[in-house]
Amino acid sequence: MEEVTIGVIGGSGLYQMEGLTDIVEVDLDTPFGKPSDSIVIGTLEGQRVAFLPRHGRGHRILPGELPTRANIYAMKMLGVKWLIAVSACGSLRADYAPGHIVIPDGLFDRTRGRPLTFFGDGIVAHISMADPFCPVLSDVLYKAVKETGATVHKGGNFIVIEGPRFSTRTESHVFRAWGMDIIGMTAVPEAQLAREAEIAYAVMAHVTDYDVWHESEEPVTVEMVIRTLKQNVKHAQEAVRNAVRLLSSQPDLTSPAWDALRDALMTAPEMVPIETRRRLSLLLDKYWKQ
Numbered sequence: 001m002e003e004v005t006i007g008v009i010g011g012s013g014l015y016q017m018e019g020l021t022d023i024v025e026v027d028l029d030t031p032f033g034k035p036s037d038s039i040v041i042g043t044l045e046g047q048r049v050a051f052l053p054r055h056g057r058g059h060r061i062l063p064g065e066l067p068t069r070a071n072i073y074a075m076k077m078l079g080v081k082w083l084i085a086v087s088a089c090g091s092l093r094a095d096y097a098p099g100h101i102v103i104p105d106g107l108f109d110r111t112r113g114r115p116l117t118f119f120g121d122g123i124v125a126h127i128s129m130a131d132p133f134c135p136v137l138s139d140v141l142y143k144a145v146k147e148t149g150a151t152v153h154k155g156g157n158f159i160v161i162e163g164p165r166f167s168t169r170t171e172s173h174v175f176r177a178w179g180m181d182i183i184g185m186t187a188v189p190e191a192q193l194a195r196e197a198e199i200a201y202a203v204m205a206h207v208t209d210y211d212v213w214h215e216s217e218e219p220v221t222v223e224m225v226i227r228t229l230k231q232n233v234k235h236a237q238e239a240v241r242n243a244v245r246l247l248s249s250q251p252d253l254t255s256p257a258w259d260a261l262r263d264a265l266m267t268a269p270e271m272v273p274i275e276t277r278r279r280l281s282l283l284l285d286k287y288w289k290q
């Protein structure tokens with residue numbers, strides 16, 4: 001299988017990447033099941049890039065049903081080191097307006113019952129999520145969006161709800177009072193699974209609505225999200241292209257995520273059941289074979 005170092009996960013409204021050439025599609029199977037869809041590998045800005053639509057082509061998979069472990073593991077199988085996530089989000093503050101893009105630096109988990117880890121079944125690990133998004137990749141994304149001329153905000157607390165329903169007004173007001181800036185349904189567990197897989201991960205969050213707290217704006221609907229995204233999908237595509245160019249022109253960039261497991265593993269290797277060892281060898285052989 002060819003090595004691809006840059007991955008892109010497209011969210012609501014971004015189901016394919018424009019401008020890819022020399023395309024191949026791969027159907028991967030992982031120890032955690034099948035990813036959301038085939039992964040499309042193509043050349044962008046002279047660089048091989050792997051693209052996966054998070055909800056599948058035709059938007060078939062609920063946020064709470066996403067096979068996120070398989071999606072991240074599949075990216076790891078391809079050799080992805082930098083993973084750009086594109087998401088639609090609601091805004092919880094007036095100055096982050098629909099049409100703007102946010103590169104969040106904080107994450108608050110309000111999901112329930114999603115598979116949150118690759119570990120378990122005889123192996124224990126505790127990764128650090130103090131800074132949930134890779135600062136190096138976030139910086140690249142910020143510059144990449146800036147180049148498109150879109151309004152971009154660096155930093156913001158991203159609250160991730162279970163969905164699939166949108167929030168009540170009461171919840172939305174509480175999230176604002178907690179200091180949350182944007183709201184979505186998918187960055188958890190993507191961010192922490194990417195960290196467990198030692199992949200640098202950052203989100204380009206496209207503000208599509210003011211959720212349901214605003215006094216003069218209508219409460220969010222799917223129609224509103226899609227309408228705003230349609231107007232902005234060109235920016236998203238251009239920003240991804242810029243990010244790929246910026247990454248490939250700086251081959252010396254490194255991410256703290258790349259050794260996230262160094263101090264996270266608790267279990268003595270010889271105590272790990274053989275099946276678990278096999279399942280996680282892609283993530284752990286670099287430590288176990290030392």
Ligand SMILES: CSC[C@H]1O[C@H](OP(=O)(O)O)[C@H](O)[C@@H]1O
Pocket residue numbers: 010011012013054055063086087088089163184185186187222225
């Ligand atoms: C279509 S509105 C709700 C939907 O949009 C966001 O999706 P994604 O993060 O994949 O862009 C949000 O998280 C919900 O899944």
Ligand SMILES: Nc1ncnc2[nH]cnc12
Pocket residue numbers: 088089090091161166167183184185208209210211212220225
């Ligand atoms: N207001 C909102 N809440 C949750 N997810 C969203 N995705 C887009 N807008 C959203």
